[in-house]
Amino acid sequence: MTQYPSYKMKQPKILLLIVIALLPLILVSCAPWGTQSAGGWAGTAVHKGTIYVGTVDGRVVAINSSTENLEWSYSIAPVTAPSSGLSCGETSVPTAIYGTPLVDRDIVYIGTYSGQVLALNMLARGQDLTFPQQRYGEWEWDCPIDNAKSNAIVADLLVSADSIYVCSSNGRVYSLDKEFGDLNWESKVLDERHRKLWTSPVIQGNTLYVSTYDGHIYALSLETGDLLDWSFESEAGFSSSPVVYEDAIFLGSFDRYFYAVKIGSDVPMWKFPEEKQAGNWFWAPPVINEGIVYAGCLDGIVYAIEAKTGEKIWEFDAGKTIVSSPVLIDNLLIVIDESGNVYVFDLGTELVREAVPLKTISIDAAVRSSFCAQEGLVYIRGEDNWIYVVDIDKGELGWKVTLTIEE
Incomplete structure (x- = not known):
């Protein structure tokens, strides 16, 4: 059996590193109310010609x-922010939104950092009716804290x-009933010392997998939400x-490797890079297509990896941090770095080890x-609270619109 080097990192240390990374967003909350921002990194969703997004002002x-x-x-x-270490006194602040809106038929589902899940009906919101309109299928669910420090919802929601x-x-x-918001079940995954589920689950068959x-x-x-026999450590x-x-399950680790784990096994199929x-970190989930894993790394490199073997096919160094997952559109791979550079790769051509x-x-x-x-357009929410729409065919920014409400 291959012996992997030990990089065991305790969760408090991991969370401290994440907080340090997010410190600029936290400090924004100390601005006066008129300019106060909730922050968050909610992404974009497009459904039937409409863009849905969570804004930095909640x-x-x-x-x-x-x-x-x-x-x-x-x-x-x-929400009311208590006076503590990084805050500037008790005040009413917008609710941060980290998860991307989940659109299913005529309902938009959203999770909030204040621990709520909302089901918003498009027609009711278009008429600006009082929320929730139960006759339109709207509901609100409050996540219990369960003696934890927080009930915040950071991960994207998942629908079945x-x-x-x-x-x-x-x-x-x-698990919540999609139509009424009633609780189907709850599953305690982490013990009292290891809270924080900030990763999104994934479904395969009749099983839900959580990292x-x-x-x-x-x-x-x-x-039922019951823990099944298999788990991986x-x-x-x-x-x-x-x-x-x-x-197999593919995901990034805090030891700066990317892993493939065969479901049912207690050892990895492979880890990448093979040596150094x-x-x-590989922060964003990868995208996988036709046996190839496309994974962006915070070191600014996007890798194309053979899914079965872990062998590197090609890489591209953007030179800037890659936080967002790549996206496939037709035969094109779209990668965006933290500076807002959009890279388009034609997967129909043979890309060499140093891709261009x-x-x-x-x-x-x-x-x-x-x-x-969708349909040749890329929809991006910038940290400046603008929506940017990039036209891939023309190779240019098509249009942009601010999400900020003018005073």
């Missing part, structure tokens, strides 16, 4: 992608045929949400959120 916004006009905006109820799945900072996974910052992959029954915590491809660790992008387009704005692409 709103869920719908924008018509054809007219570039606002369809509706819903402000999530602000009839349920919404939620990972919470209280260390538990919840944790303390280095575990857990398998839960989709029907790593020497280091997992930094990214899991992705399932065929019969990468320059930083087909096109590079800059939006001149920092990007730390997930993004989406």
Whole structure:
């Protein structure tokens, strides 16, 4: 059996590193109320010609992608921030949104840092009706704290045929009825010492898989939430949400390696790079297509890796941190670095070990959120609270619109 070097990192240390990374966003909350921002890194979702996104001032916004006009905006109820270490006294602050809106038919689901899950009906929000409108299928669910320090929801929500799945900072996974918001089940995944579920779950068959910052992959029954017999333990915590491809789970680790774990096994299929660790964490989940894993790293390099063997096919060094997951559109791979450079790779051509992008387009704005692409357009939320729409065919920024409400 291959002996992997030990990089066991305790969760408190991991969380401290994450807090340090997010410190600029935390400090923003000390601004006066008029300029106060909730922060968060909510990404974009597009459904039937409408862009949905969470803003840095705690709103869920719908924008018509054809007219570039606002369809509706819903402000999530602000929270009271207590006076403590990094805060500037007790005050009412907008609710941060970290998860990307989840769109299913005519409902937009959103999780908040204040521990709520909201189901917003598009028609009711377009009429600016009082929330929640139960006759339109709207509901609100409050996540319990369960003696934890926080019930914040940071991870993206996950939807199945009839349920919404939620990972919470209280260390538990919840299944909610999609139609009414009733609790189906809750599953305690992490013990009292290891809270914080900030990764999103993934479904394979009748099983829900969850990765944790303390280095575990857990398998839960989709029907009951019970822990199943198989689990996997790593020497280091997992930094990214899991992705399932065929019969394996792919995810990044805090030891600066990327792992492939065959479901049912207690040892990795492979880890990447094979020898020397990468320059930083693999923070964002990968995208996998036709047996190739495309993984972006915080060291600024995107890697194409053979899914079965872990062999590197090619790499591209953007020179800037890559926080967002790559996106596939037709036969093109879209990668965005933190500086707002959009790289387009043609997967229909043979890319050599040092790949060169087909096109590079800059939006001149920092990007730390997930993004989406549809019909040749890439939809990006910048850290400046603007939506940027990049036209891939033309190789240029098509249009942009601010998400900030003018005073």
